[in-house]
């Protein structure tokens with residue numbers, strides 16, 4: 074399983090080996106990243122030939138988006154030499170000495186394009202992929218506090234994601250947060266960070282009172298243990314219906330009182346009646362119940378804790394299907410009153426808060442942040458709010474974990490909330506803490522529902538997509554009969570479909586949840602990606618070669634353009650990961666993987682394995698095995714489970 078924990082092991086093995094082999098350039102790891110061998114080489118050679126600081130050249134060498142632009146490119150304007158860039162590029166290109174590693178470079182406008190010579194590249198890249206396996210592309214040095222002194226340890230990151238609300242549906246926003254957060258956790262893990270995965274549950278508030286009372290009327294012990302999430306939701310819906318029914322008469326009576334008062338009539342009877350209605354209402358009972366929780370009533374807290382524990386146990390099962398396990402189940406309930414009180418004092422002292430109609434508010438417009446408006450910090454009745462808890466929590470986490478970075482993966486609908494949280498933190502005097510925090514947001518998903526109805530629990534969605542994939546698989550009888558565990562494979566393919574659809578665009582773009590589109594084999598979909606992986610696995614089986622011995626193949630036989638381009642693409646995988654650590658976009662990885670699958674599918678006819686001479690067969694199989702490995706590594710970072718047959 075591609076849990077972040079198993080990824081950690083791959084990273085560590087390689088990092089240890091790389092620290093013994095360092096480069097004179099900062100951030101250059103030739104033993105981890107083949108392209109760094111080339112960057113180092115170009116920087117030194119060009120530096121010497123043209124008398125330019127090699128460090129400057131090294132830091133300006135960029136990767137390319139398409140292979141026709143070279144393997145590395147140097148935008149010469151960045152060298153800050155007073156000459157027309159086009160002329161300078163031509164001049165420097167001509168000065169570049171003959172090299173074993175690089176073809177004579179060409180100037181293309183203001184860029185110099187460098188193309189690697191295929192022979193040595195194939196040897197380095199394929200050799201490494203086949204021996205480093207899951208560790209190829211990882212870079213444990215990126216997460217070190219001090220890359221020149223590993224004994225100082227790793228940087229620590231908290232990634233808070235998923236964070237559903239107990240007893241309410243797990244909606245599309247939580248699904249996206251789960252997918253993106255899981256991906257970020259894997260990404261930072263392969264970059265050598267110490268990652269803490271945190272789930273901040275919506276597990277506190279008046280809705281709990283409602284739920285607890287509702288459970289007295291509609292609860293069923295057996296149903297609760299069997300399927301807590303669905304049962305609690307049922308109870309929640311039923312008791313909410315009563316709340317809805319009671320609202321009408323209360324509202325009516327309030328209007329009557331208002332009208333009578335305007336006419337100057339006596340309303341004593343009506344007011345007494347209203348007080349009675351309100352007092353007996355579920356809403357008021359819920360408020361009282363929650364108050365008893367806040368006051369520490371042991372019975373109320375015990376019931377709440379049971380609901381919470383059962384829900385978490387169930388969530389864990391669902392997360393496991395997505396290859397995710399959390400290190401910490403925190404939640405709104407876990408924020409200490411003391412932390413909120415301390416935060417409140419700090420806010421008061423810093424002049425962030427003020428009184429307004431009995432409540433305490435923060436008016437950001439007075440603190441140079443017009444767009445953030447005003448926010449209530451403490452309600453009129455003295456109770457804290459969602460924002461207040463987040464303020465307490467951010468301080469607690471800072472104290473407890475001493476993190477270098479914290480990411481909140483939350484829908485763009487909460488942009489204002491997180492901006493307010495970070496601003497308050499800064500204004501309270503924790504500017505440094507605020508600067509270590511980042512909101513990773515994302516757009517909305519429309520129309521997420523199952524085929525049978527609109528129930529929006531994650532399990533239902535995953536089951537539905539899995540069923541659909543099962544139908545698709547059954548259509549190919551011969552293949553279907555060879556799949557060992559078709560149900561499990563269908564489940565994996567379904568989950569892949571959902572996740573790939575989610576990661577196809579930039580995070581901020583919303584999309585329509587489209588069951589037919591995501592489960593199709595046409596286009597860049599999850600099933601297509603899995604198919605590409607399964608096909609490479611099948612090729613390895615049919616070749617009857619020993620995959621562990623392929624690194625001894627003669628790579629110089631791989632001379633065709635298709636082979637060379639594929640190797641060049643495999644060479645860039647470590648750079649793709651480094652770039653992803655900057656964009657923090659799953660699509661950066663995903664589009665790389667689809668580029669590879671397209672290249673593979675156009676290679677099969679040209680680079681045949683079966684039927685080729687033994688040596689050629691072996692070297693081509695080595696190429697495909699390396700491609701499979703990188704595909705596998707990329708899918709694992711995305712949180713996908715690559716299948717071997719389908």
Ligand SMILES: NC(=[NH2+])NCCC[C@H](N)C(=O)O
Pocket residue numbers: 233236237238273274275463481483
């Ligand atoms: N620290 C936070 N506020 N995280 C986001 C929590 C999301 C919240 N439970 C919701 O469903 O809307």
